[in-house]
Amino acid sequence: MNEERIALIVDDEPGHRMMVRAVLEDDGWTVLEADSGERALTVLAEEAESGTYPDVAMVDMKMPGMDGMQLLKELQVRRPSMPVILLTAFGSVGSAVDAMKRGAFDYLTKPADNDEVIAVLGKAFEYHRLLEENARLREAVSGEADFIGASPGIELVRDLIGQAGPTEATVLILGPSGTGKELVAEGLHRASNRADRPLIKVNCAALPDDLLESELFGYEKGAFTGAVKDKPGRFQLADGGTLFLDEIGEMPAPLQAKLLRALQEKTIEPLGSVRTISVDTRIIAATNRNLKKEVAAGRFREDLYYRLAVLEIRIPPLNERKEDLPLLVSFLLRRLGNKNNKIIRTVTPAFLDALSGYDWPGNVRELENVLERALILSRADALGTDLLPPQITGAREAGISIDVDPVFQQPSAPANLEEAEKLAIIQALEENGNHRERTADALGISRRTLQYKLKKYGLTRR
Known part of the structure; x- marks a missing residue:
């Protein structure tokens, strides 16, 4: 593995520290040791001075002086992004579970199984890496309106914003409600040469048809009852900048024709006016509808769709x-x-x-x-x-997720969730030939959780 992984092992038993160190070093880890909670804090401070920090800490619950729970609390203050894994005797599992409720990443029973140590610390390292990546993303972005994430779909969105932002192209943003279409519009505006000019937003679904027309194009005094003075529309307010038309799929047909003309000719006519006003406004539109289907159904103009969709940016759902x-x-x-x-x-x-x-x-x-x-x-x-x-x-209980077989819904169903859980584990064991790792994967739980459940239900001899 190219990426350095550093683990801090805190345990007052030298033999157990030596065993864990050997296991982790064989797996490519760099290991730091401390024989007490107090010494662990000193090691943490010394490493900070040299510019390095542990990625993961493995802490014994029972130690003289500062115990594991006290050290957990200190580490959460000093290194909140560092996952802490607790080491406990089997009889003290209840305390470890309580510690997980207080923020511990996971726990292992002593003596820890070598494969389990590698698996749990590997998972903790990935968790820590994601948190650190999030911190780097926050530093890289210019404000809280930026996308957070490192998935391929979000990376593509960022790339398209970077490419389309500096251009004058009209952009159509697609995606379900709640995915952040407005954030993409803001990102495009910030990346453009119009960033020092206004970004004006209009929600086309939030306004009645007649009000939407006057909001977009403005009106002159006397255009209708109550129009006591001239009012500029959003096109004029966004002159030199960007106009964001959210929920464009809700725009009525007559307004679609007027919008198309504004896009083609870069001019508008306020309501009640015979004069034409030139506007230099970039259009960004967004919708949660499938506009191609809307075009096929005759609810959206095909020529307007192609005028808007010079570039499409699709935001993936969560x-x-x-x-x-x-x-x-x-x-x-x-x-x-x-x-x-x-x-x-x-x-x-x-x-x-x-x-x-x-x-x-x-x-x-x-x-x-x-x-x-x-x-x-x-x-x-x-x-x-x-x-x-x-x-x-849903049906999650104590960190385990079970898909209950339909037979459990019949009159012969188990009396409670624990009985259903036990039967589900037995069934998964039988289906996977009593192979522990495959059984844990089938149930969607960790191998450690499976071992705990096997002991709880007296299934360890299977």
């Missing part, structure tokens, strides 16, 4: 770029925390897993609403699944 969720969650929590004067430094892995399992019909707008609700209701330093609405958590 369910097509779930790999961006950690970045989006981190960014949105920071912004929402500032807005609500309540700072949340992290979320539990189960919280992120629940978000990843949801389809997000409302896209980023829905995600933002869910996070704001969780932030407001939270009483801890980390957001847990108890703060998520039922439509997101």
Whole structure:
């Protein structure tokens, strides 16, 4: 692996530290050690002076002096983006689960299984890398209206904004509601030579037909009852700048013809006027409709569609770029925390897993609403699944997601969720030949969670 990975191991047992170090170094990690919580903070400070930081920390729960829970709290303050994995005896699993609710990334029971150590630390490193990438993206963008994410779909959107922004081309932005079409329009305007001129926005679906016409093209005194003075339209207000027509698919047919003429001739006629006004306005339009289908159905002018769609930019819905969720969650929590004067430094892995399992019909707008609700209701330093609405958590229980077989809906169904969970695990084991890793993948849980469930239900001998 080309990317350096640094782990901090905090354990008062030298033998266990030595074993974990050997396992990780064989996997290409750089390992730092500390025999106490106090020494771990010193190591962290020394590394900071040299300009390096651990990516992941593995901390023993039971240590003399500062224990694992106290160190977890300190690390969350000093390095909030660094995942912390707790080491615990099997009899103390309850304490480790409580620590995960407080923001620990995961836990391992001692003595830790070598493959499990590599798997859990690898997952934690990827989580940390995404958070660090989010921080770099925030520094790179010029404002909070920029897209957050590193998925191929979002990278393409950024690339198209960079290419189309400096041109005079008309751009049509496509995407479902809540994906951020307005943000793309703002990005195009900022990247253009018109950035120092106005960006005027009009929501075509929010205004009645007659009012929309007067808003776009303006009117002269006496044009209709109540027109007591001249009023410039949005085209004139955006002269030299950009006019963003949101929900263009809702525009009525008569106005489509008038808009087409304005685009072709770069002139407008205010209501009640016989004079023609020249305007230098760049048009950016957006819609959540399929305009090609609207054209085929006769609801949208074909010539206007081709005039608007010189370049099309499609924004992928959130369910097509779930790999961006950690970045989006981190960014949105920071912004929402500032807005609500309540700072949340992290979320539990189960919280992120629940978000990843949801389809997000409302896209980023829905995600933002869910996070704001969780932030407001939270009483801890980390957001847990108890703060998520039922439509997101669904059947998830204690970090495990189960697709219950239809047989469980029959009169012979198990009496409770635990019984259903046990039967689902047994079925998955049988279907995967008792292979633990394949069974965990089939259930959508980690191998550590599967091992815990096997012990809980007395299935370890299978």
